[in-house]
Amino acid sequence: MTTTDVAAAVESLLRSIPERWADFDHDELSAAEQRAVFLLVAAGLVERRIGVRGEFAGQAPAIEFTVDATGEYGLVEAMESVVAETWTMWGQAFVAWKVSDAGASTPFRFTRTGLDRWRLTEQGVTARDDLGVDAPSPGAAAFVGSRQRALEFVLRAGHQSNRPPVRGEGRLVEMKSGDGQDRAPASPTRVALANSPELAAAFRDLVVPTFAEALRLVDSRPGDHEAPAGNSDGAGREDSAQDAAPPPLTENEVAVLNTLAKFDASRLPSVAMIEEEMDGRLSRRAIQPIVVRLIELGLAERPRGERGGVRLTLAGRRLAPKIAD
Numbered sequence: 167m168t169t170t171d172v173a174a175a176v177e178s179l180l181r182s183i184p185e186r187w188a189d190f191d192h193d194e195l196s197a198a199e200q201r202a203v204f205l206l207v208a209a210g211l212v213e214r215r216i217g218v219r220g221e222f223a224g225q226a227p228a229i230e231f232t233v234d235a236t237g238e239y240g241l242v243e244a245m246e247s248v249v250a251e252t253w254t255m256w257g258q259a260f261v262a263w264k265v266s267d268a269g270a271s272t273p274f275r276f277t278r279t280g281l282d283r284w285r286l287t288e289q290g291v292t293a294r295d296d297l298g299v300d301a302p303s304p305g306a307a308a309f310v311g312s313r314q315r316a317l318e319f320v321l322r323a324g325h326q327s328n329r330p331p332v333r334g335e336g337r338l339v340e341m342k343s344g345d346g347q348d349r350a351p352a353s354p355t356r357v358a359l360a361n362s363p364e365l366a367a368a369f370r371d372l373v374v375p376t377f378a379e380a381l382r383l384v385d386s387r388p389g390d391h392e393a394p395a396g397n398s399d400g401a402g403r404e405d406s407a408q409d410a411a412p413p414p415l416t417e418n419e420v421a422v423l424n425t426l427a428k429f430d431a432s433r434l435p436s437v438a439m440i441e442e443e444m445d446g447r448l449s450r451r452a453i454q455p456i457v458v459r460l461i462e463l464g465l466a467e468r469p470r471g472e473r474g475g476v477r478l479t480l481a482g483r484r485l486a487p488k489i490a491d
Contacts, residue, residue, distance in 0.1 A: 167197050169321070175202035176320050177313075180286075180294050183212055189281040191375045202320075203284070209291035209320045209331035210237045210470070215283035215339065220248075222256045223263075223273040223316060227228040229255065230279060236287055236468065237334010244336025249373055251341060254473035286473065293319070330461060335469050418448060420489055422456045423465060434468075434475025 175198040187361040192200065192384060203361065206212040207476050213236040221228040233244035236379050253260075263273045286294060296407065300314070301307040308325035309312035318326040355408075425443050435443070437450050444453075460466035465482035468474055479487065 167201065168322075170203050171198040172205070172319060173317055175199045176205060176317060178314070179206060180211065180290065180320075181201065181297060182292070183284055183286050185286050185291060187215065187283045187285045189376060189412075190284055192278075192282050205242075205320050206290070207236055208238050208332065208334075209324075211293050211320065212236065212286055212288050213285055213290075217279040217282075219277050219279050219357070220252065222252075222259060225238060225256055225259050227343045229343055229487045233336060233337040234339055235269035235334070236333045236335035237336075240334035242336070244338055247305075247338040248341065250375065288470065295322060314385055333467050370458050415489070418452065420460060421455050422453055423460060423478070423482060424486055424488070426460075426466060426476065427483060429477065431477055431483070434470060434477055436475050 177194070179199065179202050183220075192203070195203065203212065203214070207214050213234055215232060215234050217230070219228055229248075231248055233241070233248070235241040235244050246313070260273070292311070296311040296316045297313045299310075299312045301310050304314075307318065314324070315326070315392045318324040319329065322329060354428035402484045421444065422440065425440055426435070428443060429439075439454050440453050440457075441448065441450050448456075457466060460478075460482065461468065461476070464475050465479060465485060467479050468476050
């Protein structure tokens with residue numbers, strides 16, 4: 167499998183994956199197509215829906231859950247609710263397992279249930295349309311929507327070799343016990359682990375990598391994983407970032423940062439919305455490069471891509487109360 171093979175598969179799938187959910191058999195794809203799906207999801211251009219059955223050795227019932235994920239961190243985010251619920255079910259059994267002679271092995275088994283599903287995201291639709299456009303010059307591919315730019319973005323090649331990661335998002339769609347009983351609402355759910363931090367972290371770090379491996383989502387290339395596993399996820403980077411000295415910011419950058427902090431984390435305000443909230447203090451033309459600067463500093467992110475709005479990262483929200491506008 168060569169880079170050319172993967173690029174061809176990326177272009178073919180980007181043209182053929184529909185905008186509405188459709189079934190696909192991951193195991194029937196070629197190696198290049200499987201890699202292409204991985205990269206398209208990691209780039210935030212394709213959203214993937216996966217049904218999974220999870221079992222804990224010697225414990226009943228099993229659980230069945232469905233998650234949606236896109237971007238590099240989407241699967242881990244989707245698993246937050248799953249981990250919290252499975253801790254409730256299997257937490258005590260997990261603690262007992264870890265202190266037993268079998269503690270070095272894993273008590274978990276995860277298998278896919280049925281076919282996966284996929285669809286293009288809004289950014290995926292835009293990238294698909296860009297496939298029909300040729301950049302007027304090689305240099306223009308760095309910023310002009312075109313076939314070259316779309317493929318380079320997905321492959322992290324050429325002008326896009328150092329692009330920022332697409333964090334993405336994930337959610338729990340449905341969770342049931344093995345007897346068919348609902349265990350969680352079919353809506354985006356964020357559940358914090360309130361148990362012993364050490365045990366909860368160990369449980370998370372064991373579940374998420376095992377789950378990722380079962381779904382063949384573990385990849386050897388750093389930085390473009392669909393789901394960074396356990397101890398190297400995006401949240402970990404943000405936690406370590408809070409201990410570092412804050413980056414130097416101009417007065418206008420502080421103003422935009424504090425304005426973004428006024429929006430709920432579930433919202434993705436546009437530059438126009440930021441301008442309106444600032445009541446004309448800065449123009450859209452002035453706000454746009456500041457937003458880009460905040461993203462470069464890891465204080466803001468565009469989880470849905472360039473046209474999907476912006477929000478502060480955890481590091482940005484932690485910094486905002488500490489600095490005066």
